[in-house]
Amino acid sequence: MASFPKWLRGAALGAAALAAVVLPGAARAEDTIKIGILHSLSGTMAISETTLKDVMLMLIDEQNKKGGLLGKKLEAVVVDPASNWPLFAEKARELLTVDKVAAVFGCWTSVSRKSVLPVFEELDGILFYPVQYEGEESSRNVFYTGAAPNQQAIPAVDYLMGEEGVKRWVLEGTDYVYPRTTNKILEAYLKSKGVAAGDIMINYTPFGFSDWQNEVAKIKKFGSEGKKTAVVSTINGDANVPFYKELGNQGIKATDIPVVAFSVGEEELAGIDTKPLVGHLAAWNYFESIDTPANKAFIKEWHDFTKKPTRTTNDPMEAHYIGFNMWVKAVEKAGTTQPDKVIDAMIGVAVPNLTGGYATMMPNHHITKPVYIGEVQGDGQFNVVWNTPGTVVAQEWSPYLPGSRDLIADWRKPLSCGNFNVKTGKCGGASK
C-alpha cells in the first residue's frame, strides 16, 4: 500500500505548505485595507474569544457596507493563535510583516498581550486590546479599550460598602496577574477606608479549578462571624461555573453574602442556570440589558449577523465596537492608515459608546468609561442597580501600588512616554 509515488505526493504537499509559509502574501491584492483579528478560536480561550472574532467581522462588514474607508474596502485577516502564548507572538508577527495589516484587534489574557507587546513595539503596529485588565502598562502601540482596575473594581467595592454596608471582604481570585494586581489594589484601597486586615481574606485558586467545596465552605465560615460579608471575585473563565454551582448548593444567597465578579458577563452566564444566583453582582462598563437606542440597534445587528437571535452581547464586544470606530475616525482624520500617523491621531478621538455616552481616547491610550453594577437576573441578564454619574478616566498606573504611585503615561508630544516618573521627572520607571 505504501508506494513511492504516494511518498512523492506527500513531499509535494509538504513543499506546497513550505512555499505557503516562506512566500506568503506574494499573490495577494493590495487594494484593500487589511485588519488583523488575533483571537483564539481553539484551546481554552476559544470560549471567550470566538465571539470577539465574530463581532469584528460584523463591524468590518458594516463599515464596508458604508463604503469602506478612504475609498478602499476593509478586509479581515483571521488567524488562530490557539490559546498558545508563543503562537500569539508568531501570529502577530505574521499579521504585521506578511499580511501587512493596518491594525490588529485581539488578545484576551494578559499573557497573550505581554507576549505580543514586544512584536508590536518592534514592528510599530497597532493593537486594540478589548478586555478589562490589571493596568500597570501603557505602550505607544497598544490602545486599551477595556477597563483599568479603577474603572471596574474600585467603584464596585464602593457600591458594596455604601449600598450593602459590607464590612468584611473575601478577595477570591484565580492565581494570575490580573487578580493578583487587582486584589493588591483593592487591599490597599480597603485599608485606606479603614477596613482591618483581619476583615480581609485573600485566596487564590488555579486555572480551571473545579472542586470548590473547601473554598466555598471557607467563605461561608468567614462570612458567619457577624459582620456583613461580600466576595470580590476575580475568578477567571472556566472556574466560574463550578464556583457558582457550589455557592448555590451550599445555600449562599446574594442576600447573605453577595459576590461581585469582574470576569463574569452575559457570555459566561449563558452556561449557568442563574436562578440560584439572582442578586449576585457584576461590575462592567456595559451590559446587554442597558436600554439605549444605540445598544438596541447593536444587539439587533448582532443577531442578524450571526443569525442566532439568542446570542448575547458583552462588555469586551462593546470595547471592540468603540475601538474599531475610534480607529476608523482616526484613520479618516489622519488620511492614511500608516501606524505612526494613526497613533498620533487617535488621542482625543471621541466616539459614542453603546450606553448613551461618549468614549474618549485619553493620552494614556486608555478610554473613558462609565461603570455599571448589575445584579444577576433569573434570565441570565443583568439588572443595573447602580452606575457612575459620568465616565471615569483610567488610572493605568495605580496610585495604590507603591511601585507605580509616581508614574503617569502621556503619549502626546513632547512627553511621549508610557511610564513617566513625576517625582524624578524622567521617562522610564521608578528608579532614580
Add this chain to the structure above:
Amino acid sequence: MNLIRVLLLMFALCPFAAQAQDDPFAGLAGNYEAIRHAVEALAVSGNPNAAATVAALQAGTLFAAPDQSLWIRQGDTLTNARTGVTGTPEGDLRRVRVNNAVRRAIEEATGALTLFAPVPAKRIKAAADLFAQHDAAMLPMLERALAKETDPAVRGAIEQAYAAALLAAGVAPVTDRLAAIDVLRRRGDLDASNLLASLTNQPPQVAAAAARAVAAIARVQRLWALAQGVFYGLSLGSVLLLAAAGLAITFGVMGVINMAHGEMVMLGAYTTFLVQQAIGAYAPALAGAGVVLAVPAAFVVAGAVGIAVERLLIRFLYGRPLETLLATWGLSLALQQAVRSIFGASNRDVTSPGWMSGAAQWGGLTITFNRLYIIVFAALVVAALMAVLRFTPLGLRMRAVTQNRRMAAAMGIRTPWIDALTFGLGSGVAGMAGVALSQIDNVSPNLGQGYIIDSFMVVVFGGVGNLWGTLVSALTLGIVNKFLEPVAGAVLAKIFVLVLLILFIQRKPRGLFPLKGRAVEA
C-alpha cells in the same frame, strides 16, 4: 430599623392595630430606596392586597405603568395591585426590579410574619431567620409563638431563636441566661459559637459558662470538620472514579492508551444538554427527570461513538499501543473541534433539577445534594460495571479475550466483536460520567481535557487492569487531596498529591493492586 421591627411586631401580635399609611404602594414605582420603604410600609399596612403585592414583587411579576399604577401579571391577566381589580393599563409596562437590599427587606418582612404560618417548615424557616437576627425586640413575639407551638421541631427552633434574642438583650436574670447558653451549646454550630463569643459585659458566672460552651462547640466542630473533609474527599474521589472508570476498561483492560477518553466524557455531557433541550421542547413535565433520562442516552451515544472508533481506527493499531496514543490524540483534537463547530465555543447551560440542588444540614455537616447523588451514582456505575464483567455472558467473553485471546477465539468467541463491545462499554461509561460532570462543571468543548490526566493517574495508581484498584485509588486521591487543601492551599495540595503519586509508583511500580501472573511480564 428597630422601630420598624417593633411596628412589625405589633402587627404580628394584633393585626388590626397597625394603621394604613397614606399610600404604602406609592414607593413601589420609585427607586430601590423607595421600594424598600414601601415593602416595609406594606408589611405593617394591613392592606388586604399587601401580601399579594409583596409576593409579586419577589416573583418579578409586578409591573408599573407610566401613570404610576401598579399591576400584577398572572398569565395573561393583569390585576391592579392597589385595588385587586383586573384591567388593562395604558402605556408600556415596566417591570418593578429589586436589588439585594429590597430582597432583604422582603425576607425580613415575610420572615417575621411567617412565624405563625400554618406550615411547620415555614415556621422553622422563620425561627431560623429570627435566630440570625437575634434582636431583643422580637422577644415578646417569640414568647407568644413558644406558648402556642406544639410541633417539637419548630419548638426547638423557636427556643434557639428565643435564647439568642435573650442573650443579645442582656437584661434577663442569670439563671435564664445560663439556660439560654445551654440551648446554644446544644445547637452547637458556628453561628451559636460566634454569638456566644460575642457576648460582652456578662456576670462572671455567665461569661464562664459561655466560654465553656464555646470550647465545647469548638471540640464538636473539629470532629464535624473531619467528617466534612471525608465527605468532600469522597465527593472528589467519586468524580475521579467516574471519570476514570471508563478508562479502567479501555486502557486498563484493553491496553489502549485512549487520549480521546476525555472527549467521550464531553460527549456524555453534551448529550445531557441535548436531552434537556428535547425535554424542554416536547415534554416539559419531565424536566426534573432530564438528568436521569440522559444517563442511558449518554451511555448509548458515547458507546456508539466508541464502537465506531474501535472499528474504524483502533482495531488497526492493536499491539502498537503507542500509536494508539498518537491516533486517539488526533481524534480528540478533531472531536473537540467538531463539538465546537456544532455547539459553539461557549458553555452550554445544563440546569440541575430541583431535587439535585441545595444541601442538607446534618449536625455540623453540610451535605450538598448534587455531590451526594454523584457519590451514589458513581457507586452504582462501578457496581454495575463489575456486575457486567462478572456475571453476564458478555463480561465472561471480555475476560476470556483479555486473558487469552487465542484460546478464546478457539472456543468460538468472535474476538473482534468483543473488542468493539469492550471499547464501547468503556466509552459508554465515560459518557455516563459526562452526565454527572455536567452537573458540577462547565459543559464546554474543553470539558474532557480537564479530566484526562487525572483519569490516567487514577488508573495507574490503582494498578492497570484492576477495577477495585481504580475504586480505591480514586477515593484515596480524593480524600488525600481534600485533607491537604485546607493546610496547603488548592494548588500546593495538588502538587503534593502528584509528587506523592510519583514517589508511590517508585515504591510499588505497578500500582496499588498489581496484576499477578504472566500478563505482568508482557
Add this chain to the structure above:
Amino acid sequence: MSRASLTLCLTMVLGGAALLALLNLVVPAGSALHVPTYTVSLFGKYLSYAMLAVAVDLVWGFAGILSLGHAAFFALGGYAMGMYLMRQIGTRGVYGNAILPDFMVFLNWKSLPWYWQGFDHPAFAIVMVLVVPGLLALVFGWLAFRSRVTGVYLSIITQALTYALLLAFFRNDMGFGGNNGLTDFKDMFGIPLHADATRDGLLVATAIFLALELLIARYVVTSRFGKVLIAVRDAESRTRFLGYRPEAYKLFVFVLSAVMAGVGGALYVPQVGIINPSEFSPANSIEAVIWVAVGGRGTLVGAVLGAVLVNLGKTFFTGALPELWLFALGAVFIMVTLVLPGGLLGLARRRAPRAVPAAPAPEPAE
C-alpha cells in the same frame, strides 16, 4: 539510521539555516528572493522544537522510555535562559528597577529570591541551562529506573512530573512570573534581540546545536553502549540476565536527553520572546512525541523531519484554515498512524507492503 540520511539531514539543517539567514540579511527587502525576518524566527522556533524531538527520540526510539514529560526539561532550560534575559533588562523595565524584574516590583517583592542570584552572569545561566534539567532527570530517573518502573507507569509519572511543574510555575508565589512568565526581553550577551542579524544568528546557532545534538545522539546509539541500549529497549529482562544493568544505561541516556531538551529550550526562548508555564503542559510533551512518531521513531533524522513538518503545518493551517485546522491536524495524526506505521522515514525505507498486524495481544500497553 543510515549515514546518508544523516548527512542529508545535517546538510539541509545547516545549509537551510545559513541560506535563510543570508537571504534575510543580504538580499534587499524588495527582492523576490528576500526572506522576511518572520520566516527566520519561525524556522528558528522549528529547529529548537526539533532539538526537543531528537531528545525524545533518543530515549523513546532507542531506550524504549516513552517520556510524556519531556517538555518539562525543554521548559526548564527555557526558564534558565529566560531568567538570564530577564536580568539583562535591567533598568529598561517599565518600573525601571535595576535588580528586580517587573513582575516582582508590582507584587511588592523587596529583594531578589536566592534562586535568581547569579543569573545575571551569562556563564552561570548557561551552566544552569544544562544542570537544572540534567539534575531533575538524574533524580527522577534514578528513582524510577532503580525501582524498575517501566511502560505506561513510567509514561504516566513523567506526565505527573510535568503537570506538577506546570502547577508550580503557575503560582505567582514561586517567583517565576506566574502565568505571564518571563517576557519583554531586550538583549542577549549584549546584542539587541530585536535586530534582524541577531535573529539570523540565533537561527544559525540553533542549527549548529541541532547538528551537534544529532551527531552526539548518533555517536551514542551506534556505539557499543547504544547496542546495549537497544537490547534494553527490546528485552529488558533478558539484558539484565546477561549481566548488564539496564537502569544505568537508561539513566545515562535519560539525563543526556534531558540536557539536550534543555539546550533546545534555551535557544527557543530568545527566538519566541516569551517563556510561560504552559510550556510545561502535558499536551506539549505529547505533541513532541507525535513529531517523533510522524517522522519515524528511532531514526533521529525522522524526529527533525517530523518536528519541522508538523509545526510548519500548524503555522500554515492556523493562518489558512483558522476554524478547521484542528480537523486537519487531527486527521494528519490519524492518517500517519494508520497509513505510515513507521513514520515518514519508515515509509521511505520500507518499500514492501506490510500486512496489517494480527489481532491484539492482551498485554497492558507497552
